[in-house]
Amino acid sequence: MSRPTSRVLTLLELLQSGGTRTVAELADRLGVEGRTVRRYVGQLIDLDVPVESVRGRYGGYRLAPGYRLPPLMLSDDEALAVLLGLVAGRRAGLTAAERTASETASAKIRRVLPKHVARRLDTLLEAVDFTDQPGESGTPGTPDTPDAEVLLTIADAVRHRRPVSIRYTDRDGRRSERTLHAYGIVAHAGRWYVTGQDALIGEDRTFRLDRIAEPRTLPGSFEAPAGPGPADRVLSGFATAGYRHEVTLRIQGTVGQIRAHLPAGVATLEEYPPVAGEEPAPERWLRAELRVERLDWLPLVLASLGRPFVIERPDELRDLVIALAGRLTSYARRA
Template identity: 80%
Template structure:
């Protein structure tokens, strides 16, 4: 396709996106002068495309109402983006009133795709899992995503060039078990053949992926989504925190989800703990409440005291010692703030100097 012809088609795509486009905007997008834009518009009109001229300060060009779009043409990247958007929207519950429309839109897109692209997208959709209701996601390279999905589907090793969060680059051979959408990112989980251990990699940090000869058998065990959640909960961070909390699993999970912490049952440390009055509070969850060991790994400790306060359940800190003064400091601040007088001009300093009634 010649360069001018390609620019004419690009002009048509810009006009199809809707609204009125100024000559200056179109010239900038096409990399040409204004008079060249007018010449391209004339060519579209010669092809019976109803381009209308809009006069005035915000004038320019637009497509006439009711114009029927020609068959869609998508690159691999565009097709991946559109179909993943439809899928994520349905999973997030954003299209409950328009499920039929989203289904028919996806079907129309698939019909106009080349067969090899449609097959690769089907393979991708079969390989996906979500850990929760998806939101906006960082888009990985479409070629990497499709290659990894093909490796998952056919159980073939894949070579990846990866950059970790510190920017260190490495080349690895991965036995990929599945692709998982989690917390705004796409991940692939599987066995790193070089070290013989399971690993999780962010797809947008993979610079290149290519399938290798051979095959592998996925071991029995958790689903790819469960593997990703477990990997996050046990990842190495600066602080290792161990708590014992007397609560139900649901109460703890409301503040410390599985992506953050692991829970195991743990008996009270002493009979006194078991019989402590605060553990006998009458509430609807008392029958299910029990001592649970909570373990998590974090980069910072400063957010944990507020979480423990929000839980409002008996707890004990096993480690680290640095967490104790942070919890005490929060308790002191809350106590001081609770004693502030109703006078809006009062400050914490005057409150401390004012004797109680």
């Protein structure tokens, strides 16, 4: 920061302390001449800081009554929420100008954070990945608010590859204690997850962060496995998880055309093997499998595909699609 700028800020701090300050007093405190003080006051006024000039023997400068710049004081939770929001915003299709504003705002917040808080937040941001994909219904889920200490503790365990003990409450309300080898933290469809190996059973698991309590880093270390990254592990886990309905479709098109409507976190895609001697076509029939809690959102997704499809199961989905087609036909025939 240049010395003139630093002195202008010092002048503002002196005026914020209250009362009227004479030009001579301000010049002495700032180590400048009287005319320089007046120039600095003019700069504050140009910035819409309401500096008043007081005439008379004991005159000088003061701030307008009731005016005070609020200090930027953020708790760990507040700083965490703001920085993660800015990072997520930069990945959400912002314009170049909006991304620049997001980056400069993030940099300003980092500069005023205590060093120990800034280090922990940097550790978290290094451990977080974003899927940039909607949930099962095609829209983001209801956002959760993970505890800041949970996020920071698990992020530290991810970075240093240390086991972490957690208390977990599943969706049925059952509570358990687990030891997790955390590979990474993932933000998906408005929720936050950690993926890693459940050390007790030796299998990979994904846990919602808002259901985790009392995380505690344990001695020791582990090696993260090679293969898919944390975000891909979470998406593949969702696509193969057990839900109320199992859906199988055959869709004609490219992988890109289908993935635009049925992302990896919603469906798995498998190409049918090519027929011997047949030239591979760019738009082939692909098998799509989904496991979902509800079927009511799928007819509109299938309609939006604009591609030929066949519903192999369940019959209930076929009935919903036929009903939607009937409604659309009746609407189109109305005068």
